Amino acid sequence: MLSRYSIGSGALAAALSMAVPGALAFDETKYPDWKGQWIRIGPGAYDPARPGGKGQQPPLTAEYQAIWEANRAEEAAGGQHYNPPARCLPAGMPRMMVAYEPMEIIVTPDITYVHVGLSNEFRRIYTDGRDWPERYEPAFAGYSIGRWVDEDGDGRYDVLLVETRGMKGPRVFEASGIPFHENNQTVVKERISLDKANSNVLIDEITTIDNALTRPWTVTRKYRRERNTNWVEFVCAEDNTYVFVGKETYFVSADGYLMPTKKDQPPPDLRYFNQSRK
Amino acid sequence: MFDRSIASVVLAAALIAAIGGAQAHDDSKYPNWKGQWIRVGGGQGAPWDPGKPWGRGQEAPLTGEYQAIFEANLADQAAGGQGTDPTYRCIPSGMPRIMIAVQPMEIVVTPETTYVMLELFTTLRRIFTDGRAWPAEIEPSFAGYSIGTWEDTDGDGRYDTLVVETRGLKGPRTYDSSGLPFHKDGQTVIKERISLDRANPAVLQNEVTTIDNALTRPWTVKRSYRRVPREPPVWSEYICSEDNRHVLIGNENYVVSGDGLLMPVRKGQPPPDLRHFQSQK
Numbered sequence: 001m002l003s004r005y006s007i008g009s010g011a012l013a014a015a016l017s018m019a020v021p022g023a024l025a026f027d028e029t030k031y032p033d034w035k036g037q038w039i040r041i042g043p044g045a046y047d048p049a050r051p052g053g054k055g056q057q058p059p060l061t062a063e064y065q066a067i068w069e070a071n072r073a074e075e076a077a078g079g080q081h082y083n084p085p086a087r088c089l090p091a092g093m094p095r096m097m098v099a100y101e102p103m104e105i106i107v108t109p110d111i112t113y114v115h116v117g118l119s120n121e122f123r124r125i126y127t128d129g130r131d132w133p134e135r136y137e138p139a140f141a142g143y144s145i146g147r148w149v150d151e152d153g154d155g156r157y158d159v160l161l162v163e164t165r166g167m168k169g170p171r172v173f174e175a176s177g178i179p180f181h182e183n184n185q186t187v188v189k190e191r192i193s194l195d196k197a198n199s200n201v202l203i204d205e206i207t208t209i210d211n212a213l214t215r216p217w218t219v220t221r222k223y224r225r226e227r228n229t230n231w232v233e234f235v236c237a238e239d240n241t242y243v244f245v246g247k248e249t250y251f252v253s254a255d256g257y258l259m260p261t262k263k264d265q266p267p268p269d270l271r272y273f274n275q276s277r278k
Numbered sequence: 279m280f281d282r283s284i285a286s287v288v289l290a291a292a293l294i295a296a297i298g299g300a301q302a303h304d305d306s307k308y309p310n311w312k313g314q315w316i317r318v319g320g321g322q323g324a325p326w327d328p329g330k331p332w333g334r335g336q337e338a339p340l341t342g343e344y345q346a347i348f349e350a351n352l353a354d355q356a357a358g359g360q361g362t363d364p365t366y367r368c369i370p371s372g373m374p375r376i377m378i379a380v381q382p383m384e385i386v387v388t389p390e391t392t393y394v395m396l397e398l399f400t401t402l403r404r405i406f407t408d409g410r411a412w413p414a415e416i417e418p419s420f421a422g423y424s425i426g427t428w429e430d431t432d433g434d435g436r437y438d439t440l441v442v443e444t445r446g447l448k449g450p451r452t453y454d455s456s457g458l459p460f461h462k463d464g465q466t467v468i469k470e471r472i473s474l475d476r477a478n479p480a481v482l483q484n485e486v487t488t489i490d491n492a493l494t495r496p497w498t499v500k501r502s503y504r505r506v507p508r509e510p511p512v513w514s515e516y517i518c519s520e521d522n523r524h525v526l527i528g529n530e531n532y533v534v535s536g537d538g539l540l541m542p543v544r545k546g547q548p549p550p551d552l553r554h555f556q557s558q559k
Contacts, residue, residue: 035390087519088368088518088519089517089519089520090515090517106386106388106393108386113386113393113395115402119400120399120400120401120402121400122395122400122402124513126510128510130510137512137514137515139514139515140515140517141515230417231404232417232419233417233419233420233421235369235370235420236368236519237367237368237369237518237519238369243525243527244534245525245534245538245539245540246534246537246538246539247538252526252527252528253554255528256527256528256529257527257528257550257551257553257554258527258550258551258552258554258555259554259555260554260555260556264556265555266555267552267555268539268540268550268552269539269540270540270549270550271539272535272539272540272541272542273540273541273542273547273548273549274546
C-alpha cells in the first residue's frame with residue numbers, strides 16, 4: 001500500500017511538474033502597464049533639474065572633484081578619453097537611465113527587462129525573490145534585484161524598488177566626466193513608478209552611493225510614453241570617428257585620414273611600422 | 279431614457295477602463311521557452327550551417343559573382359586580413375548570423391512581441407506577433423524588422439511554432455566568420471520556424487531559410503539550442519569594444535599594441551597618412 005501510494009504520488013507529482021511549467025501562470029493584472037516606448041524628458045545632463053557640466057554640483061570628495069576638473073579640461077581641449085561611450089563602451093549604471101535613446105521596459109513576474117537604444121544597453125532586474133549571489137561577474141549594467149510594492153493598496157503593484165551592485169568601470173555620470181570611485185563599489189537605488197497624475201509619464205528616482213561622493217546623490221528622471229513605437233537600431237561602432245591610441249584621442253576625417261583632436265597634438269608613434277617602405 | 283443612455287455610456291466607459299487595466303494575457307496559450315539557450319554543435323569557427331565544415335565546406339549556393347567575392351575574402355583572411363567579415367570592428371553579426379547564438383540567448387514571449395535577447399553584441403530582436411502588416415517604410419537595421427505568427431501545429435490548443443519573416447536588413451553582414459557574403463542590395467529575406475523538439479523540450483529548433491540575390495536558390499539550415507538546466511541562469515555582459523584592439527583608418531585596419539602603440543596587421547602594411555598633423559607639414 002505504501003509503495004503503491006508512493007509511486008502514485010510520484011507519478012502525480014511528475015504529471016503536475018510537467019503541467020505547471022506549461023501553464024506559466026502570469027497574472028498580468030497584478031503589474032503596472034509600462035508598455036510602449038519611453039523617451040526621456042529634459043536634457044541629457046545627469047541631473048536634469050540642473051545645468052550641465054559645472055552646474056550639476058555633484059557632491060564629490062575633493063580628490064574626485066580634482067579628477068572631474070581634469071576631465072572637463074580634457075573635454076575643453078577636444079579629448080574624450082575620460083568618456084567611455086566615446087569609444088563605444090556602454091554608459092553603464094546609472095548613466096544608462098538618462099536614456100539618450102528610447103527605452104523599453106518588459107515586465108514579467110521573475111524579471112523586469114530594461115533596454116535602452118543607445119549602444120543596446122540592457123538590464124535584467126530580478127524580482128523572483130532571490131538573494132544577492134555570493135559572487136557575480138562585474139558588469140557595466142551591474143546586477144539588479146527588485147521588489148514590487150503596491151503602495152496605494154489597490155491590489156496592483158505600482159512601484160518597483162531596485163538595488164544595483166556589481167558595476168565595473170570605466171564609467172562616468174555624464175558627458176562632462178563626473179567620476180565614480182575607482183573601487184567600483186557603487187550602489188544604485190531606484191524607485192520606478194508611473195506619475196500618479198499622468199500614466200504616460202514614468203518617474204525614476206535614482207540614488208547613487210559611491211566612495212567618490214560625500215553623501216548619497218539623488219536625482220529624478222522622467223520619461224514620456226510613446227504608444228506608437230518606432231524602434232531604431234543604434235550601433236556605436238558603425239559611425240564612430242574617434243580613434244584611441246594609447247592615451248591619445250584622434251579623429252578619422254571623412255576622407256579617411258587620421259586627424260588631431262587638440263591643437264598641436266602629436267601624431268601617433270609609428271615605431272612598429274617599417275618606415276623604410278614609405 | 280436620456281439618463282439611461284448616459285448611464286450606459288458611463289458603464290461602457292468603466293468597462294473599457296477595467297479591460298484596459300486588466301491586460302488579459304493567457305500565458306497558457308504559449309510554449310515555455312524560458313531559460314538560457316546555448317547553441318548545439320557547430321564545430322570549429324561556428325559555421326552558419328552546423329552540419330557542414332566552415333568556409334568552402336558550407337557549399338553555399340552563391341552566384342558566380344558572389345562566389346568570386348567569397349574567394350577574394352578567403353584570400354585576404356589567409357594573408358592576415360579580416361576579409362568581408364565586419365564583426366572585428368564591433369559591427370553586430372545581424373540576421374541571420376546572430377541566430378548561431380555564439381553566446382547564450384534568452385527568449386521572452388509576450389502576446390504582442392517575442393523578444394530574442396542575445397548576449398553577443400547585446401542584440402535585441404523584436405518579433406512582432408500583434409498581427410501588424412509590413413510598414414510602408416522600414417529603417418534598415420542589422421537585426422532587421424521581424425513579423426511572426428504563432429501556429430498550433432498539433433492542434434492541442436496551445437501554440438508550438440513561431441513562424442517569422444525578417445526584412446529590412448542592412449549591411450555589411452556575413453553568414454559567419456568565413457565571410458560568406460550577402461548581396462549588396464540589402465534585399466535579404468529570412469524565414470524561420472522556431473519550435474521545441476517534440477522528443478526533448480530542452481532543445482529548441484530553428485529552421486532558417488535565407489532568400490538573397492547573392493544565392494542561386496533559398497538556403498535552408500537547421501540550428502538547435504539546448505536549454506541550460508542551471509537555475510537561475512548566469513548571464514554575462516559581452517561588450518565588443520571593451521577588448522577590441524582593431525582600429526580602422528580609411529580602408530586600413532591596424533591594431534593597438536599592449537603598450538599603446540599603433541601596429542600593422544600584415545607584413546609590409548604602410549602606416550597611416552599623417553598629413554593633417556602640424557608636425558608633418
